[in-house]
Structure formats: C-alpha cells, structure tokens
Amino acid sequence: MVPDTIDHLMTLGLKKDEAEVYLELLAEGTSTVGALAENTGRHPDSVHSCFEALADAGLVSVVNADRTSVTPIPPGPGLDLLTRRRDLELTQARITAMNAFDVFRRSISGDPAEHLIEVINGPAVVDRIYQLERSAHTEVRGLDSPPYYADADANQVELDNLAGGVRYRVVYAKVALERTEYLAGNVVPAAKSGEEARILPDVPVKLMIIDDDCAVVSLSAGDADANQSALLIRPCSLLSALVGLFEMCWRAALPLSLGAGTEGPYLQPSERRLLGLLAAGIGDDQAARSLGVSRRTLFRHLESLMSRTGAANRFQLALHAMRNGWI
The missing domain is CATH 1.10.10.10 (Winged helix-like DNA-binding domain superfamily/Winged helix DNA-binding domain)
Incomplete structure (x- = not known):
C-alpha cells in the first residue's frame, strides 16, 4: 500500500x-x-x-x-x-x-x-488555441466574433494571463455582445480583470495574435458549420499583415467600458455597463437582458441618468458620459 x-x-x-x-x-x-x-x-x-x-x-x-x-x-x-x-x-x-x-x-x-502555416482541425482547435495563449509573455490581441469553440464561461487562461501582467486588447464584433451568456460569462469578467475592449459593427476576420510570435485565424460563422478548423500563422509577411489589420481595427473601434473603471461620484457600476452597452450600439431589449433587468427598469435607469446629468436625449447623455470619461 x-x-x-x-x-x-x-x-x-x-x-x-x-x-x-x-x-x-x-x-x-x-x-x-x-x-x-x-x-x-x-x-x-x-x-x-x-x-x-x-x-x-x-x-x-x-x-x-x-x-x-x-x-x-x-x-x-x-x-x-x-x-x-x-x-x-x-x-x-x-x-x-x-x-x-x-x-x-x-x-x-x-x-x-x-x-509557416498550419491547419488545425476538429476538436484539437480549442486545446491548441488555449495552449498557444498560455505561452503569451507580453500581449494578446484579438478580433472577436462568433462562432465560439468553447462554452460561454470566462476564459480562465486569459484571466490568469491578465493577473500575470499580460496585456489584452480585443475588438469585439457587435454580434458577439448580443449574446447574453457570452457577454456576462466571458466579456465582462475579462474587462473587469483588465482587458482593453473596443467594438466595431463587424470585424473582417476572427483572429488572435500571441505576442509577435504567431496568429490564429478561425473560420467565420458562416463557414464554421461546414468545417471547424483554424489556421496557425507563424512569423512571416502574412503575420505582419494580420498585425497591421488588427491595429487598423483597433484605431477605428469605439471603447467598450464594461470593467470596474474609475466611476464618477454618483455613477453606479450597472449604470456604467448600461452606458457602455448603449454606446456599443446594443438595442434596448438586448441591453436589458444583459443587465438582467426588465425593459421598464432599463428605461427608468436611463431617465435617472438623463435627469442627473441634465441631458435632454440619449445623444446628450452620451456626450456627457464621454466628456467625463465614463465610456
């Protein structure tokens, strides 16, 4: 024994x-x-x-x-x-x-x-992406959109990397934030842990760049049903082009404020999240579901914010929020 x-x-x-x-x-x-x-x-x-x-x-x-x-x-x-x-x-x-x-x-x-280019197929895609992500030393950059190979839970590898000092910059497609479970279970925990997030109406490709060592390009939502696979790109002119593509998207994207942030003297965390979602172009119904409130409660929050800031409409509220660094 x-x-x-x-x-x-x-x-x-x-x-x-x-x-x-x-x-x-x-x-x-x-x-x-x-x-x-x-x-x-x-x-x-x-x-x-x-x-x-x-x-x-x-x-x-x-x-x-x-x-x-x-x-x-x-x-x-x-x-x-x-x-x-x-x-x-x-x-x-x-x-x-x-x-x-x-x-x-x-x-x-x-x-x-x-x-320089490797095709990753089937179930190996998830394990290989997490394996590469664990190897990050300085920065991970991503263009994020469905489909998602893993579940909606927070990416623990990213949370561990953030805690270890790895910088994350991610540009989300609007459709990614319209998925309530993914927003609450993945995007928000990452933002609260330090991820720098921005949003575009759409992203040209689903992409993850690990340091300057490699990039993973995944299939779009339309192609994924036919073949779950991804391309691993190692240092070459194509990798440089993908880095340039990310930086262009990053400069064009709008900041997405879902983390803890530096809040104003009377701005609640839920109100900050609401402003971030609306600034990202998320509709009222989807924003209410993401916050776990009714549509009526959502409007009540908006009315309170507009009253407290003196804004006559949502546009003025957005201007006030941006000038004060809320979004």
Missing part, C-alpha cells in the same frame, strides 16, 4: 523523499526536524527541505517561527494545487515536444515556407 501511495504522490509532482517524509508525518503527526531525522535516520537538512516543499504544496502547516516543526493538514487544497502544477508541466512538455518536431520538420523540408 505504501509504495503505491508514494508512486501516486510522485505522479502529482512530489519527489520520492518528500513523499516518504509526508507519509512518516501522517504516521507520527506533528513533528520537528530533529525528531523526524532521529527517528528515520535522515539528515536534518534533508528533512527541513522536505518540510518546506510540503508546506509549499499545501500538505502541511508550519507551527513555529523557525519553520522546524510542521503538522499535516487536510490535503484537498494541496492536492488540487499539485494537480494544477502537474497539468501545467505536462502542457509545457507538450509545447516543447511540438516545438522540437517543428525544428525537425524544418530541417528535412525542402520548402522553407512549409512550416
């Missing part, structure tokens, strides 16, 4: 000596470096290193100031952390293996441009 348990703990990412010390702690309970070293014949420095690794993994808790005594704690959160770390390591290993294959393919290919 114990050897199997050690093997399983090593599969999750613990070293053999760390797994053995953990099981010894489970047998003894709270222990110090000196006591466990004496009982097991291990060197105290080795035991202390294992204690630190187990504490970092969330499997034990340090109980004294000099970190020489620990006690086991419920392992659920710690095991979840180890599992996520292992998943990340496997993902990185997969990327490394794929990069190694690309080097091999280029070395035997007589066509130097053969590796």
Whole structure:
C-alpha cells in the first residue's frame, strides 16, 4: 500500500523523499526536524527541505517561527494545487515536444515556407488555441466574433494571463455582445480583470495574435458549420499583415467600458455597463437582458441618468458620459 501511495504522490509532482517524509508525518503527526531525522535516520537538512516543499504544496502547516516543526493538514487544497502544477508541466512538455518536431520538420523540408502555416482541425482547435495563449509573455490581441469553440464561461487562461501582467486588447464584433451568456460569462469578467475592449459593427476576420510570435485565424460563422478548423500563422509577411489589420481595427473601434473603471461620484457600476452597452450600439431589449433587468427598469435607469446629468436625449447623455470619461 505504501509504495503505491508514494508512486501516486510522485505522479502529482512530489519527489520520492518528500513523499516518504509526508507519509512518516501522517504516521507520527506533528513533528520537528530533529525528531523526524532521529527517528528515520535522515539528515536534518534533508528533512527541513522536505518540510518546506510540503508546506509549499499545501500538505502541511508550519507551527513555529523557525519553520522546524510542521503538522499535516487536510490535503484537498494541496492536492488540487499539485494537480494544477502537474497539468501545467505536462502542457509545457507538450509545447516543447511540438516545438522540437517543428525544428525537425524544418530541417528535412525542402520548402522553407512549409512550416509557416498550419491547419488545425476538429476538436484539437480549442486545446491548441488555449495552449498557444498560455505561452503569451507580453500581449494578446484579438478580433472577436462568433462562432465560439468553447462554452460561454470566462476564459480562465486569459484571466490568469491578465493577473500575470499580460496585456489584452480585443475588438469585439457587435454580434458577439448580443449574446447574453457570452457577454456576462466571458466579456465582462475579462474587462473587469483588465482587458482593453473596443467594438466595431463587424470585424473582417476572427483572429488572435500571441505576442509577435504567431496568429490564429478561425473560420467565420458562416463557414464554421461546414468545417471547424483554424489556421496557425507563424512569423512571416502574412503575420505582419494580420498585425497591421488588427491595429487598423483597433484605431477605428469605439471603447467598450464594461470593467470596474474609475466611476464618477454618483455613477453606479450597472449604470456604467448600461452606458457602455448603449454606446456599443446594443438595442434596448438586448441591453436589458444583459443587465438582467426588465425593459421598464432599463428605461427608468436611463431617465435617472438623463435627469442627473441634465441631458435632454440619449445623444446628450452620451456626450456627457464621454466628456467625463465614463465610456
């Protein structure tokens, strides 16, 4: 039983000596470096290193100031952390293996441009896009429109990247924001986490650019039903053209204010979202559904904003909002 348990703990990412010390702690309970070293014949420095690794993994808790005594704690959160770390390591290993294959393919290919464009088909599209997105170091740029290969939930990869300092600039097609679930479950959480969002009536292509390393071009809504696939573009003149296309769209698009922002002294978050949706050209019915209110309540919010700003109509309200940096 114990050897199997050690093997399983090593599969999750613990070293053999760390797994053995953990099981010894489970047998003894709270222990110090000196006591466990004496009982097991291990060197105290080795035991202390294992204690630190187990504490970092969330499997034990340090109980004294000099970190020489620990006690086991419920392992659920710690095991979840180890599992996520292992998943990340496997993902990185997969990327490394794929990069190694690309080097091999280029070395035997007589066509130097053969590796610049890759067709990704079927179920692999989602995994490959997330894999590439995880590799971003500086910036991810996107032109966003349906169809969506994943569900409407927030893109956790983007949220993690934003938390890690990666900049996101996204231009949404109007039709993307008309999807209530996608707006509430994906666009709004990203905007609140720091995504810079803008909107156009339509975008010329569904596009994601990762740093200046590659771009993924997906099929439009009309073509996707026939063939779910995407093109991976590596550094070449086509990638440069796609970067230029994005920057043109970015300059032409209108800001979309759905994040937390710097609110005025009496502007509520729901009112800011309402102004952002209306400025984006979203209709009354769709805006009401996105906010989770009735059409009547929506009009009441608008009347309140117009009354408080002195605006006689929606156009004047929009001007007031823009001058005060609300949208």
